[in-house]
Amino acid sequence: MPVKTKRGVPFRTLLVVIVAVAITVVGFFTWLGTTHGFSARAKPSAFEAMMARMMRSMAMPRRAQELKDAYPQLTAAQMKFASEHFAAHCAVCHDNNGDGRTMLGENMYPHPPDMRGLTTQDKSDGDLYFTIRNGIRMSGMPAWGDDTPQETWELVDFIRRLPHLTPAELARMRKYNPKTIFEEPLMPQAGGGMRGVGAR
Ligand code: HEC
Incomplete structure (x- = not known):
């Protein structure tokens, strides 16, 4: 008679399951090790990016996506403030x-998208508003829920302006970028990022 566990599961079946799980776990980590491990430097595969996008859009309440921009027409002064807020x-x-x-941005996983492109610009105003206020779980995007709703809507309007920023506006924004006591400025080039810092 085959040996059985207390709950009546044949011991042999249990052994096969344990071995299969062990092989899968060891295989997964071996595969990870031969690729790039859990490195944040890697770029998510097309499949992973698609799954993440799908899960995010499924998790976003429909009402949030349909929210209308409460401040669609910013004055020049409001847009200026929004650009300073974004820079800071x-x-x-x-x-x-x-x-x-x-x-x-380049060393976190997932990387922030180029917000001038369609990935971001095709999203509804409500989607961007909800994302800014709630952040994105399991990514570097923090929740900025302490800002006033008006400040958040102004950021949404500023994101819409990103593809059309002038060199003068970009140069102005640099004054509002966080400063560091480190030798190199945090943002050495206008709109050009911090590359070069680690490249010495
Ligand atoms: C610490 C880094 C970090 C900071 C600071 C940050 N973000 Fe993000 N943000 C990210 C990352 C990373 C993503 C992409 C997350 C993902 O794809 O899952 C992101 C995504 C977004 C998105 C979604 C874009 C899209 O196409 O889906 C918006 C909108 C956004 N951020 C706005 C802002 C605004 C506005 C601020 C400032 C108030 C801000 N972020 C500050 C890291 C950051």
């Missing part, structure tokens, strides 16, 4: 011009 709080990862090519 967002550019360290997203860059002043939104391309995401800063030292932090």
Whole structure:
């Protein structure tokens, strides 16, 4: 008679399951080790990026996506303030011009997208508003829920302006970028990111 565990599962079946799980776990980590491990430097594969996008859009409440911009027409002064706000709080990862090519942005996983492109610009105003206020789980994107709703809507309007920023506007923003006591400035080039810092 075959040996059985207390719950009546044949011992042999249990052994096969344990060995199969062990092989899978060892195989997974061997595969990870031969590729790039859990490195944040890697670029997510097309499949992983698609799954992440799909999960994010499924997790976003429909009502949030349909929210209408409460401040669609900013005055020049409001747009100026929004650009300063972005330079002070967002550019360290997203860059002043939104391309995401800063030292932090390029070395986190997933990388921030180039927000001038369709990945971001095709999203609804409500989607961007919700993302800024709630952040994105399991990524470097923090939640900025302590800002006033008006400040967040102004950031949404500024993100819409990213593809059209002038060199003069970018140069102005640099004054509002966080400073460091480290020799190199955090953002050495206008809209050009922090490359070069680690490249010596
Ligand atoms: C510490 C780094 C960091 C900071 C600071 C940061 N972000 Fe992000 N942000 C990210 C990353 C990384 C992603 C991409 C996450 C992903 O794809 O899952 C992201 C994504 C986003 C997105 C979604 C873009 C898209 O196409 O889906 C928006 C909008 C955004 N950030 C706005 C902002 C704003 C506005 C600020 C400042 C108030 C800000 N972020 C500050 C790292 C940051």
